[in-house]
Amino acid sequence: MHRMIGQFIRNERDQELITLAEKHRIELSEYAEMIDKDATVPSHIIDNMKMSGLTALPVPEQAGGRSMTLYELVLIQEELGKGEASAALSIGWHLGILKDLHDRKPWAEETYAKLCNDVVNGSIINRAQTEEETGDPTRGGLPATIATPVEGGYTITGRKTFTTLSPHLDQVIVKATCEGVPADFLVSMNSEGVQLEKTWDTLGMRGTRSDDLILNNVFVQTGALLETYDKERKTKALPPAWLLHIPAVYLGIAEAARVEALNFVSSYQPNSLDTPLKDVPHIQDKFGKIALSLVTARHFLYSVADQWDRYPEERMMMQPQLFAAKHQAVSSAMEAVDLSMRIVGGRSLMKKNKLERLYRDVRAGLHNPPSDELTLQVLGMSQFKE
Template sequence: MSAFDPAAYLPDDLLERIRARAAAVDRDNVFPDEDLAELRAAGYLAVLVPQELGGAGLGLAEVAVLQQRLAGAAPATALAINMHLVWTGVAKVMADRGLDALRFVQEGAVAGDVFAFGISEAGNDLVLFGSDTAAVPASDGSYAFTGTKIFTSLGPVWTQLGLHGLDTTDPENPQMVYAFVPRTDAIVTRDDWDTIGMRGTQSRTTELHGAVAAADRVVRRVAPGPNPDPIVFGIFSVFEVLLASVYTGIARRALDLSVAAAKARTSKKTGRPYSDDPDIRWRVAEMALAYDALPPQIAAVAHDVDGCADRGAFWFPALSGLKHRAVVAAKQIVDEAMLVGGGSSYFARNELSRLYRDVLAGMFHPSDPESAHATVAAAWLGPVSG
């Protein structure tokens, strides 16, 4: 088997074109349509799809590396594409465990479909374990979904929306329903994405007014609440690994920019480059020490997902902890990079200032700090007594 070469899937010239567009995308608060077009043409939407179905046949561990690479060029583009890759990753996780219910996602990705992630809801801290969206069944096996989803990345461009809702037609046995709906008049995408950073994701609010998922697009019905069902594990595992990857990519870019700035700046006091200053050297070393711990952690967890490893009750703490450590470290690294870069990094035209705004989004993705700590505490200490 030949060694994995990230440049074969994300060539340097493609990344440079994406990087060159990132500032304008952020400034104009628009979706990076050109990035998506080039990534689609390069087959990137199908990197997690098996070769026999027309994809690249990569594993989660390899795509995690690619997403770090893409995030170093354009964090918002990487985060937006992440949400499509989550669904193709879930399809792979389930297929690896003998469940072929999401083959249509794999085939759609090869054909050029863009899958969005419609899970987040305002005030719903249950996330995967509950929903305020009503899922109403029909006699033909289809479901109609009515509710509001927030942070729907790829808002202007998605063709299929993967979502969940709660079926309460049997009050004694409510069911969480996972399904996919096409973009129709029953779905309204608000133009309401005006944020500090990650502006290119265009993660807009999505209104569902009886949006119908055909029977063959209803992929899973599970009991609400904490659940080890394969679709829950698939979503959580791929989501957390790829999120950690994006923010690790931001951290690496900030580290690289700070190294370049330290070498380019000259001290008036000493006449020597700032890279010789002991305080600057210590600061860059601290950044590098924090960064160096991230890629191996991502690789270890992703390889275990790919290999169907059994971590038992420690799977969810491992996944939420991975994401939490990555975003906390990335934010600290960008903070330090701003200081190494000096006052010029505070100008909006400076790439570091954009990374500074983009990295803030990491703390708002599931698992948030409170949820991550609660999950890890429950694994080590057990549930709260009483």
């Protein structure tokens, strides 16, 4: 399964990280059906990711991590996505958020240092931003979750939706409205007043376990206020490059579908033919379309990630490329899965067929940020700026 991605391995460090990710990809493959059926990722899988050091990769080297680059994040996430996409997407939020904090450095130095130490010692984090009232947080709605200043800190009350990897989280970055402006607070999942409501029951990406997070008058100390989103903090803003962990997973799904279809046509020969299906011209044509779609999306995605790493001075201008890379990757992944199912035929719809799960999972890419309409708006506006 490395054949398609091998050309994007640039050096020994890339190969080392791919080898690490491959070990986890193999384990994810073994538990993929169980994860989909039970709609949760077994604890031992997350524990193994902690023990191998994978969950600490974005932490600075001086703090015990590997200072993972954006390119490396994409490389790892695609490999994990080949195994079981919902677990890959889930851990990608943890990795991506740490990458974002590493790039922007928006927090007080001692707060960030403590979080890094926690992560090296096994803490899993995620953001809690989405709400029923506001919808997609990238659209800028003011959070309905409220943080109220009190003596020694704040109390936070509200409900968050789509809290991915919820059963395994140790800390969560909660976005709340505080004195009229959005702000981020670091909340321990063990805090009094924090609870999860099991609302996650979806068609695809079932193992992300993105349940509702309920905060009922949760007290946090003053130092838990991490970042406010007013004009004074504008210098800390950067386009959300870390979200490239998402399209990488969907390319992993597409690659898994391609291999599944390839294995099928290489071994299946109906009695109406003298050769296996792989020798039929229209089958070869479909594989050609899959290859063209995936190689185009991969080159685009990895090129954008490499540009982010190489040229920090250009990052503020890269939002259109970042958004377009996600759009292209997800569109290509859906096309690849669709063609793979056309190749395999009606049996691809059966529950026992791997392609049935891959189809359900790949559709979720349409609903991960940024949305297609927002991407087109950003690209359109960029033309006027030029």
